[in-house]
Amino acid sequence: MNLSLIQKESPKPMVFVNRTLNLKKISSIGFDMDHTLIRYNSANFENLAHTVMLQKLVEVKDYPKSVLELKFDFERAIRGLVIDRKLGNVLKLSRHSAIRTAYHGTNAMDFRAQRKLYKSTYIDLSDPSYDTVDTTFSIAYAGLFMQLVEMKQNGIALPDFQIIAEDLNYVLDRGHRDGSIKNVVEKKISEFVIKDEECVRGLEKYVRHGKKLFVVTNSDYHYTRILLDYAINPFLKDHKHWSELFEFTITAAQKPSFFTEKRRFLKVNPEDGTMTNLNSKISPGIYQGGCATTFTNDLDLSPDEILYIGDHIYGDIVRLKKDCAWRTALVVEELEQEVEKLKSTREVTDQIDSLMEQKIPLEYEIDALISENIETDSKKNEKKIEELISKVKKIDEQLSPLIRERQSVFNPLWGEVMRVGIEESYFAHQVERFACVYMSKLSELLNMSPRTYFRSMKRPLAHDFQKIAPAADESLSH
Numbered sequence: 001m002n003l004s005l006i007q008k009e010s011p012k013p014m015v016f017v018n019r020t021l022n023l024k025k026i027s028s029i030g031f032d033m034d035h036t037l038i039r040y041n042s043a044n045f046e047n048l049a050h051t052v053m054l055q056k057l058v059e060v061k062d063y064p065k066s067v068l069e070l071k072f073d074f075e076r077a078i079r080g081l082v083i084d085r086k087l088g089n090v091l092k093l094s095r096h097s098a099i100r101t102a103y104h105g106t107n108a109m110d111f112r113a114q115r116k117l118y119k120s121t122y123i124d125l126s127d128p129s130y131d132t133v134d135t136t137f138s139i140a141y142a143g144l145f146m147q148l149v150e151m152k153q154n155g156i157a158l159p160d161f162q163i164i165a166e167d168l169n170y171v172l173d174r175g176h177r178d179g180s181i182k183n184v185v186e187k188k189i190s191e192f193v194i195k196d197e198e199c200v201r202g203l204e205k206y207v208r209h210g211k212k213l214f215v216v217t218n219s220d221y222h223y224t225r226i227l228l229d230y231a232i233n234p235f236l237k238d239h240k241h242w243s244e245l246f247e248f249t250i251t252a253a254q255k256p257s258f259f260t261e262k263r264r265f266l267k268v269n270p271e272d273g274t275m276t277n278l279n280s281k282i283s284p285g286i287y288q289g290g291c292a293t294t295f296t297n298d299l300d301l302s303p304d305e306i307l308y309i310g311d312h313i314y315g316d317i318v319r320l321k322k323d324c325a326w327r328t329a330l331v332v333e334e335l336e337q338e339v340e341k342l343k344s345t346r347e348v349t350d351q352i353d354s355l356m357e358q359k360i361p362l363e364y365e366i367d368a369l370i371s372e373n374i375e376t377d378s379k380k381n382e383k384k385i386e387e388l389i390s391k392v393k394k395i396d397e398q399l400s401p402l403i404r405e406r407q408s409v410f411n412p413l414w415g416e417v418m419r420v421g422i423e424e425s426y427f428a429h430q431v432e433r434f435a436c437v438y439m440s441k442l443s444e445l446l447n448m449s450p451r452t453y454f455r456s457m458k459r460p461l462a463h464d465f466q467k468i469a470p471a472a473d474e475s476l477s478h
Ligand SMILES: [Mg+2]
Pocket: 032, 033, 034, 035, 036, 310, 311, 312
């Protein structure tokens, strides 16, 4: 059957497949907690993180009180951006790590300014002065960095860009550790956590199919318990408590080290959170720390029968795929809106594509005519060239408003998460390389049968678009 037909008839965006994944072969499914099992109201959560960071910058790092007036805007940053701590810029890269959009403070940098600062447009992400926005938990950090750089540019006495970035990392980390963020979430949990009954239905369905479920989270036991009590317990039908649903709940796991290093598991007493050393193989229960190698070996599992689902492209997926060989699924919550926006802009996208199809052959034709002039040292094609240039100009005049119209639907500063112009974004490239499948939320996967065979689609290569670039001779003949 034609796969595109299935997609067209299905009302849901479903699960997107990079690499074939047969759920019948998967015996154990692991879940990250924050932004995977637990859905947040991300705008509210990041607004809280923004407020806490500002308070701590003033209290702990002696920043001027005027920073407290900086307003939060969830749209200021998106996932996949790169922060240049040294130069104070925020960048969006293409799949080849080339800079495609750049902001210094809250001002867009034009191509010339970018070229002046960066000798090569290609960024070496192994350079420690770059930070990446790998999770929605970094949106407030990236946005605030842009605002503080802007303030410094406007003459407010603030430290160097690099120190601003370090201070932000420090206050965000401290806000998470000292309870400034989590205590507020705990008190007003319904403002921050989205209950998802569909997700719990799906989890129990997978258990009925004999799948073993486990959690690996970097959050501590106390916070994990509060969130899972709130979001999972009320919807359970076949189980009394989330600790029965998940055979193993591994807290404070320190991912990505969990996937790459050998660490000991500590057994957590669920009553009071106290911990004891574990001197035997792990058995169902609640743990702290540990590592993927011991987990896989103690349970006598083959790495490829484990599927792990997370939202942190680096912490959950990239290291795991490189070091561990478990299968991977990524939650990209931005897709829920982006897929809708792609649908709503389909008409204008088609108009842009059709104008581009008219424009590209004209450009080839102009280049061929100019070449002929140069090679024959004549001006015989001059008139024709002028005519063609004016045709291209007319097409550009039609294209510009259409492109602007399309862009305005997506993030006003950065556009789509998965693309830069017509290229794939660096984030999309990582998703494609490291996530076997991806979806906007966990319930999209759990709605599918636990027997699903996810097949990857045929991916077009550059030469598949051959019709766009006709041979020069052919175009010259008109
Ligand atoms: Mg997470």
